Amino acid sequence: MSSGQGVADTGLMVAAIRAKESRRDDRLFTDPFAEKLAGESGHRLLEEAIATAGDKTTLQIVVRTRFWDEALLRVVAAVDQVVILAAGMDARAYRLPWPDGTTVYELDQPAVIAAKAEALAGEQPRCRRVAIGIDLAEDWPAALQAAGFDPQHPAVWLIEGLLQYLDESAVRTLFETIDTVSAPESVLLYDVVGKTLLDNVMLTAVREHMARNSAPWLFGTDEPGELSGRLGWSAVVTDVAEPGNRWNRWFAPAVPLDVPNVPRGYFVEAAKGA
Template sequence: MTSDRIPEGVGRTAIGVARARARESARPDRLFEDPYAAAFVAAAPDGPPTVPRTEVSPARVALARHLVIRTRFFDDYLTAATRAGCTQVVVPAAGLDTRAFRLDWPAGTRVFELDTPAVLGFKERVLAEQGAQAPVPRTTLAVDLREDWAGSLVEAGFDPAARTVWLVEGLLVYLGPDEAAAVLGTIDSLSAPGSRLALTHGFNSKEQRRAGTSQVVEGIEWGPDLAPVVALWRGGLDEDPVGWLNRRGWRAEWHDRAELAVGYGRPADYVTSQRILVTAER
């Protein structure tokens, strides 16, 4: 029987992401609105505790702001990709993502969300309690991304011949180099011409991986409030993802999050200038 409680480890970090999205959604100048994020937080009383603002570390603030910018950027990217002809949206390690419900999808779009049974069980319970209804067909698939999941995705109705946009958000850092390469390799094998891909890449050197530091909050010391999250990081892809993708026939590029923030109307020092968001087109 599938549990409806948020699991320990990586699954629980999804509550932290939901909290950041809920706080942004409550701002009058919000960059996006996630109507279900607060419900996820409220439904997980054993999730990450709320930290008084006076005790929030600079690293936690930086990470939350990063989550805001990447959420808005990927919202725009997915919407543009589907309007340009990608009829399938696939989100490996979807966590508590609610884009299937809150974005304006073109008719004919189909969304696939992949994650562990425990995460999906919790997510579906909360969404059902909220009466959430996706405007387009949505398929959830319980898989282990460290194993062979391509066949399960196809069996669930995914069409490898159709143009697809993939979102690999906040996943690779929790995988080892070989596992991260395997996930991207599977995506590569399932992507028809015209497909698109967006991902986050938070490490840029072997030294950073060994030290447990990250581009996400470069130059800021981790506080004890984020130690449980940092302990889960395994480094991700062991090379430049843009080069990795380009060698396989993609046209990939980096995006600087500080430039994005300014474009969204946030102050120039809202986030540090780091190229950790990647998009690619086949």
């Protein structure tokens, strides 16, 4: 499940997108760390991506950031351990108003964790932050537990902007692994590219650009709730276009979820029952 340099580079690009949004008067969030985390290379990657494939995918990342910010803060009112898988250049440990006693575990490849530590040297997180350098192909649950994570205690998991880079078997393995170390009342937050969108001509330029940058998009599904639902989690699915339109950051109207063959992305909030 190694995601390699291409996916590490996308983390820099996503930070550049967050930095750009943070400069807007009508910004959906403020990320004062994004500029440092993106660096020159992040801004260069973003310029290349927009020149090649337009800015529609950047809107998805802006909406996604705000959506998961709100979801995380809602859930941590009752859960005090958070795990961000493939955290990349995510700055939530530093910028969100976490409740006292919250621990945020960030997992990513050792080189990414090291680069982030360098970029944010001297900055103080607003929670107990535990950074773990490990590839998701390795035994990351053991590393997580060795760092203090308690699998007997509910957790909130965030898988943001990752699943499209994995093949289907790796996606399913990841969900099964999370399930095995999740206590009842845990919450799993994840976003998925719809299969109709993945195969749509409007995404061709994006897919070609990502493949050229060693980060090909491999996975999409229009049954995103099934990924956690088959493991017994109850899933609430939101079309990205719904909050996207609500926040004036979208390019097409939201279509009801029961209408088939619509190219869309999904946000899923799944809860593990008692």
